[in-house]
Amino acid sequence: MKHLNKLLLAVVMVMAISSHAQNSNNPWALSFGVNAVDTRATAGGGQSDFINAVSQPFNVKENWNILPSVSYLSVARSVGENFSVGLQGSINKINKFVTYNPIAPGHNSSGYVVTNPGDLMYYGIDGSVKYSLMSLIKSKVIDPSLHLGGGYTFFGDNSFGTVNGGVGLTFWFSENVGLSLETTVKKSFGDRNIMGNISTPVAPSHLQHTAGITFQFGGKDTDGDGIYDKDDACPEVKGLKQFNGCPDTDGDGIIDGSDACPDVFGLAALNGCPDTDGDGIADKDDACPDVKGLAAFKGCPDTDGDGIADKDDKCPTVAGPKSNDGCPVLDADKDGVADKDDDCPTVAGPASNRGCPEVTVEVLKQLNEYGKTILFDSGKSSFKSQSFTVLQSITSILKEYPNTTFMIEGHTDSDGSNELNQTLSQDRAHAVKNYLIENGIAANRLEHTGYGETKPIDTNKTAKGKANNRRVEVSLIKK
Template structure:
C-alpha cells in the first residue's frame, strides 16, 4: 500500500493538463492541505553514498511519505503574479536512498514567494505552473537547521474555488553537516476572497467589465442605452438603436445613421450625409443658394446655363457664352469702326525723340490705353504704320518711319500682345494727310497709325 501511494505521488508531480487556473486578485487567499514525501538521495553527494542531483529522481522507494495530512500552507496574492506563502509540515524519516534507518521525526516551518509563470504571457489557463524561492527551518528529532529552498509546482482547477496542488522543493542546507533533501507535496488548495469591484453582483473573476456595473447576460458588461446590445459592441452606446445598425438609430429612416446624418430628422441622400437635395443637382438644400433650380456645386447650386463659368445671376448674357471682363457676354471678333478710330487717335499722340525712334516717357499712358484695346480683341491682327513729313531725304524719312513703327510694335509685344498679331512698316513721306508746306500740315504727317488687318 505504501509503494502504491508513493507511485501516485510521483506521477502527480509531473502531471500535465489542458485545463487552466491561477490564484490571483479575484481569489487572493488560499489554504493548501496535503501530504508530503522527503527524499534525501539525489542531492549531489555521490561520495557520501547519495546520488547526483536528480539521480533516480523518480525512484519512489527513496521517498519518506507520511500519508496522513502532513503539510499546511497559507498563501496571499500580492500582485503581478506573485504569491507570498508560509507553510508547516511533519514527516517520519526511515529511508536514506536505499538504506533503512531508525525512524526520525521531521518538522519544517518555512515561507517564500511564488511566481505564476502564466503571467509572462498573460495567460488565463487553469493549468497554472509556478516557480518559488524561500527558506525554511527543519528539525530532525531535536536537531534543527536552516535551508534555502527552490520550488516548482502547478495548480489544476477542480471547482471554482478548489484546485489540486502538486509541487517539489529542493532544500539546500546552509551547513554541510545538515542534510540536503527534496520535499514533494500533493494537496488540495482552497481559494477565497473573490471581489465584486463594480457591485453589479458578478464577481470580478467572471466579470468581463469588473470596474463598470453591467448586466448578467453580458457577463458584467454594460448596455447604457438598454437596446439589448452591450456597449463594447454598440457603435452608439448612449443612443438606443437596432442590431442591424450595430446599435445606432436612424430617426428619419433614410438609411443614414443619425451619428453620420447631418439632417437626422429629414430624409435625405447618403452621398449628402443624409440631407435632402430638392433639385437633384448634387448640392444639399441647406447649402444650395438656388434650391429649386439645378445648378453647379462651384456656384453653390446655382446654374450657369451657357457654361461660360459665370453663374446666371451675374451673367449679362446668360444664354450666350462670354467672358468675365464683359460680364459674361462674348467678346466681338473684330473691333467696330469707332474702336479703330480710337486706336488711331491714341497712336497719333505717341511722341518720339527728335530725329530718333525712341518713344518719350510721356507716351506711356497712351500706349497702355492702346494695349487695353488690343487685349479686348485677341483674335484681331493689326498693322503698325509709320509716317513722316517731307523734311529730309526720302530715304532717311522711310528708314526713320520704319524704325518708329517697329519701336511701337516692340513696346506692345513686351507688354503682353502676341507678336504674331502685329506687323510694322514705315512709309516715310509717301502718304501725307496734310500739306507739308505748312508747319501744321507737317505735324499731322508725322504720325503712327494702328490699322486692322482684314
C-alpha cells in the first residue's frame, strides 16, 4: 500500500496546481473509473503468435485482471491546439498472468499459459501527451484521441519503467461530463519473465484498458453568464450566448455596446433607438417625438408649409412669413399694427400702445366730469338712482381703451371726522370699481383708493364748494 500512498499524493499535488492555472475554457479534466490489465497481447511468441495474441482483445474472462472498484484516477491539463498533458494513477490485482511457452505443461494449443501468480498487487503511475481528433471530425459529442507517454509500474515486489502509447474515445454527455474509454500498450524496460519459468513474473509488457467518467472544469466566467471569458466578448458584464456574452438590456436584438439607446427598445435602422411617431428620426433626436415631422425641423411638423415648424408658428394652420411669426400679415383696423400684435385689432391705435387708442387729456377730463356727478346716498357708498346713467357712460369710455389701467379715487368734504371720511371715500371708490367690473371691465385693469377730505378742489365753507369736493376721480395708471 505504500506505493498507493505515493500515487495518491502525486495526484493530489497535480489537482492542487489546477486551482491556480485556470486561463481558458475548462482546461482541466479529472477522470476516474475502473481499469483492466491484460498480459496476453504482449506475451511474445513471434510475429504470427502476436497476431494470434491480439486476436482476443476482449477475452475478459480468461485474460483481463479487473479490480471491482474505482481503480484509476487521472488529471489532465489542456495546453492548446488539441493537445493536453496528464498524469494517471492506477491500482489492480493480478490473478490472470498470461505467458507464451509452447513446451510448458498446461499450455493450450496456441502456446499461451494462464496462471495465478498469487494475487500480485499492481500499481501504475503514468504521464502522457494526448491529441484530440474531435475538431478534426467536427463533432461536439464524439472525441477520439491518440496518446503517447511513459510511466512506472509496481508489479508485486518488482518495479520497472514503460513506454506507453494508445488510443481513446470519449462520449461527451455535456460540455463538462463524458464517458471515457482508453487502451494503452505499456512496453516494459527491465528483466522479462523467462520462458518456462512463470512462477515469478518480473517486468511484463502489457495492455491496460480504462473506462470511467471525465469531468472538465476550470473555465473562468467572471460575469457568471455561462459563457467562459475566453469566448465572452463582454467578460465582465452578464450577457447572452447569441451575442457572444454581451448584454442586450432592452431586448431589441442590438447589443448594448452598439445600441445608441441601450435601455429602450428600438430599431436597428436607428442604432437601437425608438421612433415613436414613425418619421424616421430617433426620439432622442426628435424635437417632437410624438408627432410625425420633417428632418429639416428636427422631426417637427410644418402643417401650413410656410417653413416654420408648428411649435414655433403662431399660426400653424395658415401660412405666413417668418417676420410675422408664421402668421399672415392682417391689420383689420389699418393702424399699421398686425392683428396678432394688436391688443385692439378692431380699433386703430399707435404701435407704442400695442395698436390700442391712447387715453387723451380730454378723455380723462370727460371721465372726471362724469365722476363729479355720481351721487351717493348720504353718508353711504350706495348710488342714487340718477347716477346709473353716468356710470354707464364711464363704462363705455373705459371699454374703448382695453389695454389701459385706471385708478378710481374717492374724495369727501370736511363734514364729519377724518376717520369716517377716509372710510367713506374708500368705500365709494370701491363701489364704483365693482360696478365697472360687473359691467364688463376686467378687474385687472382697475384699482381704487380713498383720500377722504385730504384733497379738496374747492372750499369746504360753502355748500357749493362741499358739493365739488364730494367726487369720484378717474386717473390713468401708466406702466
